[in-house]
Amino acid sequence: QSALTQPPSVSGSPGQSVTIPCTGTSSDIGGYKSVSWYQHHPGKAPKLMIYDVNKRPSGVPDRFSGSKSGNTASLTISGLQAEDETDYFCCSYAGNYTYVFGTTTKVTVL
Amino acid sequence: EVQLVQSGGEVKKPGESLQISCKGSGYSFNTYWIGWMRQMPGKGLEWMGIIYPGDYDTRYSPSLQGQVTISADKSIRTAYLQWSSLKASDTGMYYCARQGSSSDAFDIWGQGAVVTVSS
Numbered sequence: 423q424s425a426l427t428q429p430p431s432v433s434g435s436p437g438q439s440v441t442i443p444c445t446g447t448s449s450d451i452g453g454y455k456s457v458s459w460y461q462h463h464p465g466k467a468p469k470l471m472i473y474d475v476n477k478r479p480s481g482v483p484d485r486f487s488g489s490k491s492g493n494t495a496s497l498t499i500s501g502l503q504a505e506d507e508t509d510y511f512c513c514s515y516a517g518n519y520t521y522v523f524g525t526t527t528k529v530t531v532l
Numbered sequence: 533e534v535q536l537v538q539s540g541g542e543v544k545k546p547g548e549s550l551q552i553s554c555k556g557s558g559y560s561f562n563t564y565w566i567g568w569m570r571q572m573p574g575k576g577l578e579w580m581g582i583i584y585p586g587d588y589d590t591r592y593s594p595s596l597q598g599q600v601t602i603s604a605d606k607s608i609r610t611a612y613l614q615w616s617s618l619k620a621s622d623t624g625m626y627y628c629a630r631q632g633s634s635s636d637a638f639d640i641w642g643q644g645a646v647v648t649v650s651s
Contacts, residue, residue: 423595425576458637467644468627473637511576515636519591523569523577 426451426512426524433530434502442527444495444512450522452493456515459488459497462526463508471510472497499529507531534558536566536628536642543648544618551614552645554628561609562586565631567638568602568613572624582631583611618649 427445434440444451444459451457459472470479472488475495485500495514499506512524539553554566567582581592585604592602604611611628626645629638 423593425578428576456636458635460638467641468629468638469641470632470637470639473632473635473639477635479639513577513579513638519582520593521567521579521582521636523579525576 423450423516423520423522426514426522428510428512428524428527430525431528431530433532434499435532436502436504438502439498439500440502440529441499442497442510442512442529444497444514444524446493446495446514446522448493450493450514450516451490451495453517454515455490457488457490457495458513459486459495460511460513461508462511468511502529502531504531534630534640536630536640538626538628538642538645541646541648543650545651546618546620546649548618548649549614549616550618550647551612552626552647554611554613554642556609556611556630559630562606564633565636566604566611567629567631568600568611569627569629570624571627572621575624577627580613585609585611618647620649620651622647623649 460468462468475490476488511526516522568580569577581602583590585606601614628642630640632639
């Protein structure tokens with residue numbers, strides 16, 4: 423299993439939107455509706471932001487949204503805020519009770 | 533409060549054994565899968581395996597099978613990750629996380645445990 427591919431960094435000004443792509447294969451992202459996204463402040467426990475491609479857990483702002491097209495999933499942060507500056511990673515089911523994570527993207531608020 | 537609390541950081545020598553733990557509280561521990569993930573220095577997370585404490589059904593990443601053992605003791609609401617012979621390449625941060633009931637996303641995470649293997 424190879425890690426899902428994410429860009430090392432994305433950036434945007436406050437109020438703008440940023441999109442983080444997460445590219446896999448037909449054996450993981452493309453094959454299942456099981457993509458999740460996590461926000462991770464270094465040194466803290468990761469936080470679930472999106473599950474099942476585009477669902478938000480209770481308490482996650484609706485500025486965060488998820489989508490998928492083919493073998494690529496995406497996390498979009500609309501109305502970027504300073505508190506959104508941190509690391510984000512994706513995860514996909516990969517069959518046979520296995521999972522694969524993305525390479526992590528650092529979001530910078532300019 | 534639903535939480536997973538992991539054991540503390542460890543410093544070990546190559547060849548030594550180690551077991552780290554992940555204790556759940558605030559929910560029905562037996563009925564949620566617990567996964568283990570590692571993050572090597574400067575790298576993204578890697579999924580290691582998963583266990584269902586209710587019947588101890590365990591699945592491993594094909595690339596890690598045989599290198600670690602995942603177990604649990606439902607009587608004390610604790611999952612474990614164990615090495616019989618550590619290598620320097622096992623150095624990293626290790627997280628446990630609970631899979632949600634309505635999806636297989638990991639909805640609750642432990643705080644992480646740093647494992648350092650050095651001679």
